[in-house]
Amino acid sequence: MELWVLFGSFTIMLIIGVPVAFSLGISSFATVLYLGMPPLIVFQRMSAGMNVFALMAIPFFIYGGELMLHGAIAERLVRLASGLVGHRRGGLGLVNVMASVFFGGVSGSAVADASAVGAIMIPQMEKRGYDKDYSVNITVTAAIIALLIPPSHNMIIYSISAGGTISIADLFTAGILPGLLLATLLMLTAYWVAIRKGYPREPFPGARIVMQMFLSALPGLFLVVIIVGGVRSGIFTSTESSMIAVVYALLITLIAYRSLTWQTFTTATVGAVKTTAMVLLVIGAASSFGWLLALLQVPQAMIVAMRSFSDNPYIIFLLLNIILLFLGCFMDMSPLIIICTPIFLPVVKAFGMDPVHFGVILILNLGIGLCTPPVGAVLFVGCAVGEIPIMKAVRTIWPFYGACFLTLMLVTYIPQISLFLPHLMAK
Numbered sequence: 001m002e003l004w005v006l007f008g009s010f011t012i013m014l015i016i017g018v019p020v021a022f023s024l025g026i027s028s029f030a031t032v033l034y035l036g037m038p039p040l041i042v043f044q045r046m047s048a049g050m051n052v053f054a055l056m057a058i059p060f061f062i063y064g065g066e067l068m069l070h071g072a073i074a075e076r077l078v079r080l081a082s083g084l085v086g087h088r089r090g091g092l093g094l095v096n097v098m099a100s101v102f103f104g105g106v107s108g109s110a111v112a113d114a115s116a117v118g119a120i121m122i123p124q125m126e127k128r129g130y131d132k133d134y135s136v137n138i139t140v141t142a143a144i145i146a147l148l149i150p151p152s153h154n155m156i157i158y159s160i161s162a163g164g165t166i167s168i169a170d171l172f173t174a175g176i177l178p179g180l181l182l183a184t185l186l187m188l189t190a191y192w193v194a195i196r197k198g199y200p201r202e203p204f205p206g207a208r209i210v211m212q213m214f215l216s217a218l219p220g221l222f223l224v225v226i227i228v229g230g231v232r233s234g235i236f237t238s239t240e241s242s243m244i245a246v247v248y249a250l251l252i253t254l255i256a257y258r259s260l261t262w263q264t265f266t267t268a269t270v271g272a273v274k275t276t277a278m279v280l281l282v283i284g285a286a287s288s289f290g291w292l293l294a295l296l297q298v299p300q301a302m303i304v305a306m307r308s309f310s311d312n313p314y315i316i317f318l319l320l321n322i323i324l325l326f327l328g329c330f331m332d333m334s335p336l337i338i339i340c341t342p343i344f345l346p347v348v349k350a351f352g353m354d355p356v357h358f359g360v361i362l363i364l365n366l367g368i369g370l371c372t373p374p375v376g377a378v379l380f381v382g383c384a385v386g387e388i389p390i391m392k393a394v395r396t397i398w399p400f401y402g403a404c405f406l407t408l409m410l411v412t413y414i415p416q417i418s419l420f421l422p423h424l425m426a427k
Contacts, residue, residue: 150228
């Protein structure tokens with residue numbers, strides 16, 4: 001009956017439109033009261049969930065991404081991508097994906113990626129005869145890449161949700177190849193659609209101009225090298241790397257590019273504070289919810305249920321993907337990571353999956369959920385930037401969903417796509 005109270009009250013809260021953080025907190029509070037426990041426990045668990053040293057990396061990575069976003073880094077990255085692939089058929093679609101690869105490695109946020117790249121690319125694509133829904137669909141699905149390529153603060157949340165036993169450095173490097181695989185499949189899909197619709201090519205600017213674009217964008221791209229190289233080599237921790245990212249972003253935008261004004265600095269700072277407050281509130285509320293799941297032995301029950309369904313790991317992994325994709329349609333990413341990790345991590349470990357591998361699968365699944373209605377934050381942002389109704393975008397987004405799903409299946413059933421780089425760098 002306790003589970004009915006927990007999940008029932010949570011579902012009712014979501015249906016009537018209560019924000020996710022408050023839905024998690026209210027359902028936890030109701031369950032604690034039903035169990036006859038002191039209500040103070042809910043607030044203690046919320047405080048404990050937010051009072052984790054490793055979480056300090058999240059506000060700094062968010063702040064660094066905001067500084068890069070408002071410091072004109074995105075424009076230079078888009079120009080570099082345009083010089084590299086813009087001369088292909090439907091070149092601006094390919095540029096959109098490659099720009100997401102570059103900017104995702106700077107921001108680590110799918111929403112920031114969709115907002116920054118979309119604001120630059122969607123109007124340009126519309127002027128050159130591309131359909132708006134095509135432009136929005138590419139922008140939305142390509143933004144998922146930012147969740148896989150470091151620095152991804154969602155990888156940090158997963159590590160903490162797993163008890164802090166999973167290396168953040170391993171998670172950062174594990175997401176690189178899946179992110180590049182997703183980018184490749186999205187570019188192939190964009191190219192295929194562009195051929196069918198007869199979208200134009202862009203003129204090739206010449207090797208000299210491309211080199212100038214690369215040199216202009218290099219300081220921004222070098223941030224990824226600093227973060228991944230420093231964390232992977234043990235020079236500094238993920239928390240220290242996030243602080244270095246902020247200092248580096250300030251130096252680049254102030255000194256190298258001279259693009260950060262007092263107004264944009266204030267906007268970036270306020271934006272980072274708001275985003276951090278929302279993320280940490282969700283993390284705290286989800287921590288109390290996850291604690292109740294552990295108390296009520298939901299992970300153990302899930303393992304028993306899965307084994308009764310099938311002993312075949314391939315079937316179990318497919319079933320988990322379906323469940324995660326379904327959940328991602330109705331909840332935001334951060335709370336789902338905190339709730340799903342303690343439930344499903346014991347299950348996949350029981351069936352022989354590496355926790356680092358599962359982390360990439362979890363992030364990719366929930367990232368796809370950000371692009372699907374009815375609660376797809378990235379989809380909402382992309383449609384808002386492109387100024388089109390959500391249903392118009394969804395009607396033609398299916399080829400790009402297909403690329404995302406194919407990536408998910410390849411990453412799920414070929415573990416070395418995720419584990420090759422962590423194992424290589426561990427030697």
